Amino acid sequence: MISLRYTPLPASLYKENRDRLAAKLPAGSLVIVHSNDVYPTNADGTHFFHQNANLFYLTGIDQEESTLLMQVAEDGAHHDILLLRETNEQIAIWEGARLEKEEGSQISGIEEVIWSDNYQSLIAELMPENKQIWLERDNHPRRLTYVQTRNERMADALKANYPDSTYESIYDILTKLRLVKHEEEIEQLRRACRSTGEGFIDLLPQVKAGMGEWEIEGILAVGYMRRRSRKFSFSPIIASGANSCVLHYISNHTATKDGDLILLDIGAEYGHYAGDMSRTIPANGCYSPRQRAVYNACLAVHKKAKQLMLPGIVKVDFERDVRAFMAIQLLELGLITQAEIDEHPSDPPAVRRYYMHGCSHSLGIDVHDICPADAIFAENQVWTIEPGIYIPAESIGIRIETDVVVKSDGVEDLLGFVPIEVEEIEAAMRG
Ligand SMILES: [Mn+2]
Secondary structure, eight states: OOOOSSOOOOHHHHHHHHHHHHHTSOTTEEEEEEOOOOOBOSTTOBOOOOOOHHHHHHHOOOOSSOEEEEEEOGGGOEEEEEEEOOOOHHHHHHTOOOOOHHHHHHHHOOSEEEEGGGHHHHHHHHGGGOSEEEEOOOOOTTOOOSSOOHHHHHHHHHHHHOTTSEEEESHHHHHHHHHBOOHHHHHHHHHHHHHHHHHHHHHGGGOOTTOBHHHHHHHHHHHHHHTTOOSBSSOOEEEEGGGGGSTTOOOOOOBOOTTOEEEEEEOBEETTEEOOEEEEEETTSSOOHHHHHHHHHHHHHHHHHHHHOOTTOBHHHHHHHHHHHHHHHHHHTTSSOHHHHHHSTTSOGGGGGTOOSOSOOBOSSSSSOOOOTTOBOOTTBEEEEOOEEEEGGGTEEEEOBEEEEEETTEEEETTTTSOOSHHHHHHHHHO
16 A cells, blocks of 8 residues: 555545535536646745645545546446556656556545546547536635646636537535535544644743744644644744734744743644644743733633534624624723724624634635635534734734534534643643
8 A cells, every 4th residue: 555644544535525526417527627736936946746625635646747537427427537647767766656556546446547648638538428527626715816727727728629518617516515524534634633733732831932933833843744744734823922913924033022922823734634723822931911811802702602603503693793702802801892882783893903804714625625605504514713812002912723523512622632721821831
């Protein structure tokens, strides 16, 4: 079997994912999903290869120049073909061998594996036989579209060569499928969260005022790699002092100071699934009274949000209710007034001065996993819970984030073993 840094998920899961997709498509459909490109840096350099999440979801294949073709017949029956880049001696010497056909088959559960240089002739054969062509197009509302993906490039070529075919996107269908996690995916997220949380627990007694944010990032990297993560699941935010109020601060270049808070928004990936956790800790190991008050206000909202996340609740209603509860906390902290709440009690606009992001996003293969805008919470979805309070005038920025699985009677906290109370964090920092 293939040797990987992480424990892979079984081929049966990927087969089931393809079955579920095929069941949603009419007979005569052809699905074409490509891997991502290897993106250049400069000269002969490349970025770390990051697989297309939908191709990974449907095949488990983590390799460039890979393609999935699925032909769907009556009643969801489907015939799948996996195309892989042919490996050779030169590739083996310089980069390490690529997957053999048998290995591609073992990982994906797809019996028919052929080399990717057969793509054009195979397409020429299949296109006339199929009525609807389903392509992978990333329609994420907040996507930055400066660079064309491999899927988009291949789609353009296909549409130019076969203008009479009908083209559809699998994005909306996969968005709904990926929202609900399979038990095996939840297990992978559990491992990602274990790495994320344990690396943080290792860090706590090592933090001292004066330490560079970059040193904290380095300690976390060691903890994550040692636990078989391949990398951070996103650029880690290690934000001390005033930086804690910059929501996406990632340069991590400032030395921490005595009296600073340090906001850490960090995550380890494991087996292509993402952990995502935030904690806010005092650089010197002890929260000031004001820091403690703001922290506990944020923690109260965090706990309330965990209670509110129940199957059947509409996500946008949940977000509004969290903001309404946040309003009460901000009032008690003296940050907003009762008059500002009375203006619009169910969703006071003043809250957004101090809490300007959402509480929850779906989590999975992607950190911000694709998710329908009108999502309703349901069992076996995985969400973050991450309220924050940001007061630039006081250099206090606090975010407290955990990852949960929605269950019938509440949530399972995948990071429940990580210190979260003020006393727990101070005790862990004392060592
Ligand atoms: Mn998050």
